[in-house]
Amino acid sequence: MPRLFVAIDLPDQVKDVLAPLSHELPGARVVPPEQLHLTLRFIGEVGHQTFAAIKTALAGLSFQSFPLALCGVGHFPPGKRPRVLWVGMDPSETLIQLQQDLELALLDVGLPTEERRFSPHITIARLKETDPAAVSSFEVLHRDMACATFEVREVILYSSVLTNHGAIHNREAEIRCQDASAAS
Numbered sequence: 782m783p784r785l786f787v788a789i790d791l792p793d794q795v796k797d798v799l800a801p802l803s804h805e806l807p808g809a810r811v812v813p814p815e816q817l818h819l820t821l822r823f824i825g826e827v828g829h830q831t832f833a834a835i836k837t838a839l840a841g842l843s844f845q846s847f848p849l850a851l852c853g854v855g856h857f858p859p860g861k862r863p864r865v866l867w868v869g870m871d872p873s874e875t876l877i878q879l880q881q882d883l884e885l886a887l888l889d890v891g892l893p894t895e896e897r898r899f900s901p902h903i904t905i906a907r908l909k910e911t912d913p914a915a916v917s918s919f920e921v922l923h924r925d926m927a928c929a930t931f932e933v934r935e936v937i938l939y940s941s942v943l944t945n946h947g948a949i950h951n952r953e954a955e956i957r958c959q960d961a962s963a964a965s
Contacts, residue, residue, distance in 0.1 A: 803906035847875040867902035
């Protein structure tokens with residue numbers, strides 16, 4: 782059974798800025814540059830019929846390209862022992878609308894809506910025994926971190942296979958923005 786998620790991939794120049802950040806933090810399990818992405822919706826394991834229905838539903842997803850600007854760092858969960866180190870982004874109504882449209886498309890397939898509120902971020906490291914004081918220092922040092930704005934032109938349905946060496950992500954479907962389709 783495929784384990785799925787929907788995401789926005791990042792341009793290589795953005796990955797080049799983000800990749801070295803978390804190497805500064807002792808005990809951080811760094812996300813490899815090729816796996817850096819913005820998750821719009823984690824779906825989880827589904828049967829093959831549901832997988833096909835999801836691909837069909839996502840093909841009907843319609844959006845215009847839009848700019849996205851990454852900035853700032855933080856961690857989850859807030860106020861507790863840090864488990865995830867992330868890079869945030871400037872608020873984007875278009876991104877929020879895209880994620881809501883995605884939720885509706887998945888609801889039409891019969892998947893329940895995500896219970897947690899959408900909190901757009903890029904996970905750059907997972908933390909296990911990292912000292913919270915070190916995380917705080919890291920956040921202070923990088924609070925003004927910013928990447929060049931980039932255009933979001935596609936959404937990707939990924940499958941993920943968990944291995945002893947980490948997850949392997951495979952592109953299963955690409956949903957291009959309307960203005961990219963019109964230009965083709």
